[in-house]
Amino acid sequence: xxxxxxxxxxxxxxxxxxxxxxxxxxxxxxxxxxxxxxxxxxxxxxxxxxxxxxxxxxxxxxxxxxxxxxxxxxxxxxxxxxxxxxxxxxxxxxxxxxxxxxxxxxxxxxxxxxxxxxxxxxxxxxxxxxxxxxxxxxxxxxxxxxxx
Numbered sequence: 001x002x003x004x005x006x007x008x009x010x011x012x013x014x015x016x017x018x019x020x021x022x023x024x025x026x027x028x029x030x031x032x033x034x035x036x037x038x039x040x041x042x043x044x045x046x047x048x049x050x051x052x053x054x055x056x057x058x059x060x061x062x063x064x065x066x067x068x069x070x071x072x073x074x075x076x077x078x079x080x081x082x083x084x085x086x087x088x089x090x091x092x093x094x095x096x097x098x099x100x101x102x103x104x105x106x107x108x109x110x111x112x113x114x115x116x117x118x119x120x121x122x123x124x125x126x127x128x129x130x131x132x133x134x135x136x137x138x139x140x141x142x143x144x145x146x147x148x
Contacts, residue, residue, distance in 0.1 A: 007055070010059055011058070011059065011062045014059040014060070014062040014063045014066070015062045015063065015065060015066040016066065017063055017066065018062065018063035018064060018065060018066025018067040018068075018069075018070075019066040019067065019069065019070045020066075021063070021066075021067050022066060022067030022068070022069070022070035022071050023070055025067070026071070026105060026113065027067075027071070029068060029071045029072050032064055032067050032068035032071055033068055035064045036061055036064040036065050036068060039057050039058075039060045039061035039064055040058075040061045042057045043055075043057035043058045043061060090125065090126070091125075092123060092124070092125045093123070093124040093125075094120055094122075094123050094124075095120070095121045095122040095123075095124075096118040096119060096120040096121055097118065097119055097121065098116050098117065098118055099117045099118065099119050100116070100117035101114070101115075101116055101117075102114055102115035102116070102117075
């Protein structure tokens, strides 16, 4: 399989499949990165000897890269400069309500990851209170709790 006349189509499909797999198959980002390095190095090694194998390994590398990108993706909206004044390490109280709850997934170190979509109502820092910035804060959270 050399990709024929559409090698970028195959690469885009592999990347999209990796993004989809990365949403459901959580692994530590380091695992995805190591797997990508192995596939990329293997593809480079086979490039002159076996073109079809190099192409297949390159597609696998695109798949792994898509999964890696979605795992390290930071969904928070950091473009709002008002959000940065809250990011100095001090305590912040966020009042919100859960709009959607995802299924709990087992994570590393005997912890459970769960996705929660939240709609923020108010953010308080010390004596300051902000309602205008509440909509720009992340719309989901990952909570970790230890299994008993």
